[in-house]
Amino acid sequence: MKIRIPVILLACGSFNPITNMHMRLFELARDHLHRTGRYEVIEGIMSPVNDDYGKKGLVSARHRIAMAKLALETSDWIRVDPWESEQKTWTETVKVLRHHYKESLRSLQSKKELIENKQPIERSAEDSISYQHSVLPELKLLCGADFLQTFKTPNLWKEEHIKEIVEKFGLVCISRVGSDPAQYISESDLLTTFQHNIFLVKEWIQNEISATQIRHALCRGLSVKYLVPDSVISYIAHHNIYTEESEQKNEGDLLRPLKLQNTTVNPLND
Amino acid sequence: DPDKKTEVVLLACGSFNPITNVHLRLFELAKDYLHETGKYKVIKGIISPVGDAYKKKGLISASHRVTMAKLATKSSDWVEVDDWESSQSEWLETLKVLRYHHQKLQSPDATNSLQSVTPLTKPGRKRKQEPNRHEPVKKKSQSPDVKSVPQVKLLCGSDMLESFGIPNLWKLEDITEIVENHGLVCIIRAGNNVQKFIYESDILWRHKNNIHLVEDWVTNDISSTKIRRALRRGQSIRYLVPDVVQAYIEKNNLYSPESEDRNAGVVLAPLQKHTSDSKN
Numbered sequence: 001m002k003i004r005i006p007v008i009l010l011a012c013g014s015f016n017p018i019t020n021m022h023m024r025l026f027e028l029a030r031d032h033l034h035r036t037g038r039y040e041v042i043e044g045i046m047s048p049v050n051d052d053y054g055k056k057g058l059v060s061a062r063h064r065i066a067m068a069k070l071a072l073e074t075s076d077w078i079r080v081d082p083w084e085s086e087q088k089t090w091t092e093t094v095k096v097l098r099h100h101y102k103e104s105l106r107s108l109q110s111k112k113e114l115i116e117n118k119q120p121i122e123r124s125a126e127d128s129i130s131y132q133h134s135v136l137p138e139l140k141l142l143c144g145a146d147f148l149q150t151f152k153t154p155n156l157w158k159e160e161h162i163k164e165i166v167e168k169f170g171l172v173c174i175s176r177v178g179s180d181p182a183q184y185i186s187e188s189d190l191l192t193t194f195q196h197n198i199f200l201v202k203e204w205i206q207n208e209i210s211a212t213q214i215r216h217a218l219c220r221g222l223s224v225k226y227l228v229p230d231s232v233i234s235y236i237a238h239h240n241i242y243t244e245e246s247e248q249k250n251e252g253d254l255l256r257p258l259k260l261q262n263t264t265v266n267p268l269n270d
Numbered sequence: 271d272p273d274k275k276t277e278v279v280l281l282a283c284g285s286f287n288p289i290t291n292v293h294l295r296l297f298e299l300a301k302d303y304l305h306e307t308g309k310y311k312v313i314k315g316i317i318s319p320v321g322d323a324y325k326k327k328g329l330i331s332a333s334h335r336v337t338m339a340k341l342a343t344k345s346s347d348w349v350e351v352d353d354w355e356s357s358q359s360e361w362l363e364t365l366k367v368l369r370y371h372h373q374k375l376q377s378p379d380a381t382n383s384l385q386s387v388t389p390l391t392k393p394g395r396k397r398k399q400e401p402n403r404h405e406p407v408k409k410k411s412q413s414p415d416v417k418s419v420p421q422v423k424l425l426c427g428s429d430m431l432e433s434f435g436i437p438n439l440w441k442l443e444d445i446t447e448i449v450e451n452h453g454l455v456c457i458i459r460a461g462n463n464v465q466k467f468i469y470e471s472d473i474l475w476r477h478k479n480n481i482h483l484v485e486d487w488v489t490n491d492i493s494s495t496k497i498r499r500a501l502r503r504g505q506s507i508r509y510l511v512p513d514v515v516q517a518y519i520e521k522n523n524l525y526s527p528e529s530e531d532r533n534a535g536v537v538l539a540p541l542q543k544h545t546s547d548s549k550n
Contacts, residue, residue, distance in 0.1 A: 020291065020509040027506035074513055205500070205510060206491035213487055223298035226291040226512075227488060230345050 004040040006137040007033055009172060010100055012084070012093050014211065015048045016058055017236065018068045019228050021209040022046070026078050029142050029172040032201040042137065044078035045100060052090040054256045057215060057247045061085035063239065070231040090256040093141070094161040097169050101139045108137065140199070141165060145175035148184055151191075155261035159190075166194040174201045176208065218242040275311040277420035278304060280455060281371055283355070283364050284430070285494065286319045287329055288519060289339045290511050292427075292492045293317070297349050300425050300455045303484040313420060315349035316371060323361040324539050328498060328530040332356035334522065341514040361539035364424065365444040368452050372422045423453040423482075428464045431456045431481075434474070435467070438544040442473070449477040457484050501525040 009029050015022060026044040033039040048064045049055075061082070068080035084096050148171070151162055165171065175181045181200055185191040191198065209227045217224050219242060224233060236242060280300050286293060297315040304310035319335045320326075332353070339351040355367045431454065434440050448454065458464050464483060468474040474481060492510045500507050502525060507516055519525065537545075 024509040027508050031505045075508075205493075205496045206489050207510065208489040210488075217487070222302045225298050225346075226294045 002037075003135055004038060005135055006042045007039045008043045008045060008100070008104055008137055008139045009041060009142045010045045010047060010097060010139055011142040012047045012096055013049065014053070014055055014058055015046060015064050015068055016055075016211050017064065017214060017228060017232060017242075018046070018071045019209040019211055019214060020226075021207050023071065023075065023078065024203075024207060025142055025144065025174050026075075028174050028201050028203055029140075029199075030077075032199060033172065039138075041077070043104075044075075044142075046072065046078065046080045047084045047096055047100075048080065048082075050085050050087055050090045052088075052256055054090075054250045054253045054259075056250045056253075057212070058250060059241055059246050063235075063241050067232045067235055070235055071229045073231065092158070092161060092257070094164050097139060097141060097165065101169070104137050104139060138170060140170040140172050142172045143174070145173055145179050145181045145184075148173055148181050148191075151188070155258055156255075157257075158261075163190060163194075166191060166197055170197040170199070172199045172201060174203055176203050176206055215242045215247060219244055219247065275309060278310045278312045279314045279316060279371065279375060279420055279422045280312060280425040281316045281318060281368060281422050282425040283318050283367055284320060284426075285324070285326055285329055286317065286335050286339050287326075287494045288335065288497060288511060288515055288524070289317070289342045290492045290494060290497055291509075292490050294342060294346070294349070294512070295486070295488075295490065296425055296427065296457045297346075299457050299484050299486055300482075301348075303482065304455070312348070315346070315425070317343065317349065317351045318355045318367055318371075319351070319353070321356045321358050321361055323359065325361075325533045325536045325542075326538060327533045327536075328495075329533060330524055330529050334518075334524055338515045338518055341518055342512045344514070345512075361543070363441070363444055363540070365448055368422055368424060368448060372452070375420050375422065421453060423455050424448060425455045426457070428456060428458045428462050431464055432467055434471070438541050439538075440540070441544070446473050446477075449474060449480050453480040453482070455482045455484060457486055459486055459489065498525045498530060502527055502530065 009026060011022070011025065013022070030041040030044070033041055046068050048061055048068060049058075051058065051061050065080055065082050065085060072078050072080055081100070083099060084091055151157055173181055185195055185198060185200075214224050214228060218236060280297055282293065282296060284293070301312040301315070304312050317339050319332060319339055320329075322329065322332050336351060336353045336356055343349045343351055352371070354370060355362055434445050456464065468478055468481060497507050497510060501519065507519075511519075
């Protein structure tokens with residue numbers, strides 16, 4: 001029996017709000033990894049960013065988590081995780097990856113103990129197989145092609161973090177027809193070195209639902225039905241989440257990661 | 271009275287094989303657009319799946335397509351599915367479906383026979399109430415801010431509009447009556463050729479005020495063809511079609527290489543009809 005490596009997909013982002021496109025990324029990534037024959041995607045995790053990120057128009061994490069929960073109610077493998085949003089400050093993506101990887105090992109360990117503690121007669125065939133062949137899961141960062149491009153933005157990422165992400169974890173990068181992430185990878189020595197761990201998935205069925213445009217439409221009273229789940233639309237209406245006011249939040253502020261980089265770079269600057 | 275709004279019913283004809291989120295979006299976009307002009311009030315949306323007699327390649331049975339559309343519109347309080355067109359034994363021109371629904375609006379208790387679907391006189395805004403022995407006296411009381419006769423407008427994407435140019439697919443007089451008497455609401459994508467297409471057609475140009483072009487602010491390319499392709503390849507279609515439609519397709523195993531081969535080599539009904547008409 002050919003053993004496939006279990007994979008957990010982690011998507012970080014604002015999810016402000018969550019849209020059908022966000023959820024579609026997971027489906028595409030799963031299909032792609034399964035088609036390689038080498039992986040089995042066992043879980044999808046959506047990790048909304050901390051309020052401290054300071055992006056313009058970012059509404060409270062409490063709402064963003066609630067909306068994601070509603071949207072993912074009907075999914076049997078994708079869930080939203082509040083850990084990142086509950087930290088005191090903004091957390092670098094690599095740290096979020098490390099946290100969830102540790103968690104996945106922990107849950108694997110407790111599963112093993114559960115099976116061990118069962119009397120042999122209680123163990124199912126499934127238990128035996130998963131116990132003997134327990135392969136360590138891999139955690140991969142799920143993203144769009146534009147995310148890959150942000151590696152280039154000055155001071156946004158630490159070089160050693162990018163390296164750890166592509167070396168230790170891996171990327172599943174969804175791009176649309178017309179964009180060419182392969183070219184971008186070839187232009188970066190670091191990414192080229194670890195290209196075996198960067199999975200490029202093409203979305204042939206274009207479905208670009210920008211959360212920014214969703215928010216603008218909502219502010220103007222336009223319909224977003226069929227772009228965002230009905231349950232999320234009701235929640236937004238009920239709590240009056242997106243308004244002209246909410247869109248002005250953090251206006252003029254620097255993103256947290258840029259603020260941090262600026263303070264650590266060159267203290268001798270006169 | 272310039273303050274009175276015209277009531278509009280949006281009618282979408284097509285295969286809906288299967289219905290997708292984009293189909294449903296067309297209605298939302300059209301309604302928002304028409305309301306923003308301040309001149310219209312959209313009162314209903316109708317999805318009218320084409321009959322099996324259309325003979326398009328890959329077209330599965332109308333009963334499934336109608337069921338899926340009904341499941342998809344359950345959560346809508348203004349868009350519904352009508353199976354009159356799909357229950358006819360022969361393929362019907364789009365214009366006939368438009369006329370049928372227009373007539374149905376005028377007199378809800380009219381019989382559903384094809385005979386009553388005769389061409390209507392042009393419903394001008396300031397038309398005097400002509401005595402017409404086919405129409406009963408309008409009994410319904412109208413709200414003060416609404417004009418007399420609701421219009422049925424054909425809702426479509428740019429592909430349908432551009433299909434007007436395909437030889438033998440549409441009759442010229444049908445196109446004329448559609449744009450003259452009813453009107454078109456066409457959802458387009460940024461950077462498309464539709465305006466050029468309208469410019470190059472004398473008939474469309476003459477009635478361009480009755481052709482509303484609505485730009486979709488989302489780049490959406492969820493065609494039914496792509497959905498069926500994904501299904502044949504065992505790929506996920508979640509979040510491209512309503513969950514209930516995806517579940518129905520899966521449960522009934524609707525789309526396969528075999529279903530895609532249906533009507534292979536068969537001439538499309540409108541082409542067949544126009545070729546035999548011209549032969550006679």
